[in-house]
Amino acid sequence: MERAYLVLADGTVFEGRAIGAPADAVGELVFTTGMCGYLETLTDESYAGQIVMQTYPLIGNYGVIPQDFEGRCAVRGYVVREMCSQPSNFRCQGGLDGFLKSQGVPGICGVDTRRLTRLIREHGVMNAKLCREVPSDLSDIQNYAVTGVVAAESCRERSVHPAEGETKYRVALMDYGAKRSIVKQLQARGCEVTVLPQDTPAEDVLALHPDGVMLSNGPGDPQENVYCIEQLKKIIGKLPVFGICLGHQLTALAMGGTTVKLKYGHRGVNQPVRDLTGERTYITSQNHGYAVVSESLEGIGRVIFENANDHTCEGVEYPGKRCFTVQFHPEASSGPLDTRFLFDRFIAMMGGDR
Numbered sequence: 001m002e003r004a005y006l007v008l009a010d011g012t013v014f015e016g017r018a019i020g021a022p023a024d025a026v027g028e029l030v031f032t033t034g035m036c037g038y039l040e041t042l043t044d045e046s047y048a049g050q051i052v053m054q055t056y057p058l059i060g061n062y063g064v065i066p067q068d069f070e071g072r073c074a075v076r077g078y079v080v081r082e083m084c085s086q087p088s089n090f091r092c093q094g095g096l097d098g099f100l101k102s103q104g105v106p107g108i109c110g111v112d113t114r115r116l117t118r119l120i121r122e123h124g125v126m127n128a129k130l131c132r133e134v135p136s137d138l139s140d141i142q143n144y145a146v147t148g149v150v151a152a153e154s155c156r157e158r159s160v161h162p163a164e165g166e167t168k169y170r171v172a173l174m175d176y177g178a179k180r181s182i183v184k185q186l187q188a189r190g191c192e193v194t195v196l197p198q199d200t201p202a203e204d205v206l207a208l209h210p211d212g213v214m215l216s217n218g219p220g221d222p223q224e225n226v227y228c229i230e231q232l233k234k235i236i237g238k239l240p241v242f243g244i245c246l247g248h249q250l251t252a253l254a255m256g257g258t259t260v261k262l263k264y265g266h267r268g269v270n271q272p273v274r275d276l277t278g279e280r281t282y283i284t285s286q287n288h289g290y291a292v293v294s295e296s297l298e299g300i301g302r303v304i305f306e307n308a309n310d311h312t313c314e315g316v317e318y319p320g321k322r323c324f325t326v327q328f329h330p331e332a333s334s335g336p337l338d339t340r341f342l343f344d345r346f347i348a349m350m351g352g353d354r
Contacts, residue, residue, distance in 0.1 A: 004108045005134050006051075006079060006116075009127040009141045013134055014116065019083055020100030020107035022132075026144045027051035027076030029128035030289065031117050033268030037334025038096070042078070042105075043069040045153040045177035046245065046287045048219035049146030051077035051128050055117050055268075060096035063087030070179040070333060073099075074153055074219070077130040078107035079116070106130045124263040125289065149219040150228070150246070153177035154198035161193040169350045172196055172210040176218030176228070176246045181333035185343045186214065199227060202234035211350040212240035215247025217329065222249035222259050222290055229254045236323050242346040243325035245288055248316070251325045255318060257296040262312070265289035266327075269335035272308035273315075273328055281308055284328035285335025291327065292316065322349055 004018035008029065031053040032041055038059050041052060052075050061084040078100060087095055100107050108130055120126065127144045129135065154175045161183050163169075168190035173183065176198050186193050194208060198218075205213065213235055222229075232254035235241065243251045249259050266286040273284045292313040294303045305315030305326060317324040324346075330339040 002132065005131050006108050006111060007129045007131060007134060007138070007141065008119070009138065010123070011138060012119070014108075014111040016108040016110035018106070018132065019097050019109050020078060021104045023104065023106045024129065024131040025051065025077040025106050026127065026129045026141055028125055028144070028146050029053060029079075029120065030125055030265060030267060031055050031120055032287070033270060034334060035269075037269060039065060039068045040070050040334045042073050042075060042099075043071050044179060044287060045071045045074045046217050046219045048074035048149040048153050048177065050075060051079060051130065053079035053113055053116055054081075055113055057081040057113065058084060060084040061087055062089035063092030064094040064096060064099045065089070065091045066093060067091070070181060071177070073103040073105060074177075075105055078105055079111060079113065080107070080109045081111065081113045083109040120264050125265065146220050147224065150176050150198050150225050153219060155195055156197060158197065158200075159195045161187060161195065163190045163192045164188050166190055167192045169211040169347065170194070170208070171212050171214050172205050172208055173214040174198060174200070174205075174216060174228075174247070176216050176225075176250070178216030178218070179329070179331060179333060181331040182214065182216055182244065185331045185340065189343060189347050191347070198225075200231070202231040205231070205235060206238065210239065212242065212346060214346070215241065215243035215251060215325070217245035217247065217287070219246070221261070222246055222253055225250060236318070237321045239322065240346065240349040241321075241323040242342070242349075244329060244331075245327060248325035248327050249290055249292055251323065252292040252297060252301070252316060255297065255300050257300065258293045259290045260293055261290050266307070269332070271328060274306045274308045275304070276306055277304050282338040283336045284339055285332045286328045288327060
């Protein structure tokens with residue numbers, strides 16, 4: 001394997017071996033702690049604009065399985081400790097290195113991911129560059145910013161996905177970078193799902209006369225999506241709304257709340273979330289770098305879930321609006337299935353329960 005380098009914005013250099021596409025790439029370096037699910041990670045469009053590092057040391061051991069993809073591959077680069085070159089799985093249709101090459105994504109293996117993770121935890125998320133030669137000028141790394149990613153990752157045209165079995169409800173899904181599993185969870189519950197581009201006007205959404213609106217996950221800074229926020233202001237309160245991840249953040253902004261960038265975010269399949277309305281703590285799948293400021297929604301919404309580690313907001317319901325949102329991923333993929341009941345709550349809301 002050819003030699004490759006990961007250069008951080010502060011000038012720190014990690015040497016390793018090149019994998020994936022023979023190209024250089026600059027992005028925001030983040031880490032995810034999942035012990036499995038690397039395919040879902042690579043095809044989660046919430047990672048757009050980012051170089052993703054896996055903290056689990058062995059990646060690629062079950063190969064590439066297209067049926068497990070959540071969307072298109074949107075990562076800027078990929079960092080692993082060790083990449084398996086001989087995967088073994090009865091569903092395997094190729095190796096990870098070949099997949100990265102086919103997607104034009106450069107990567108690096110053989111680096112000390114434990115040290116890298118500690119650096120990010122102490123310093124916070126920082127930009128980095130994957131390259132074949134160490135640059136003398138770091139300005140392109142230091143000046144990089146993740147912008148315009150929701151518009152880049154959203155679908156261009158609407159599409160309709162039929163319910164499994166009898167159609168009970170019709171749902172409009174706003175695609176901010178939606179994972180396919182969200183659609184599948186709704187279909188399995190008897191919903192016909194119309195997936196809409198992120199810039200669809202509120203009037204067009206309401207003209208479909210859906211029974212409810214689903215707000216998807218997505219990448220980037222939620223405050224950047226001014227148009228989407230303005231459309232949500234016209235939708236919330238008119239029919240049931242359920243938001244996930246970026247959809248949760250956009251809803252809070254539309255309702256007058258604020259968001260903040262976290263030091264290194266929550267990314268992985270082992271994030272504990274406390275249910276503030278009961279006594280349960282759920283293990284959840286998460287992928288986000290921003291959080292809703294709970295105090296900013298005082299008198300507007302009620303925080304119903306809280307991160308058990310850092311106490312950040314993980315879920316809000318808006319009394320009288322038939323609207324609730326969560327920061328984590330109840331559809332998982334990959335991850336625990338503890339919170340899939342939230343889709344059932346949305347179904348009940350469309351059926352008239354408040």
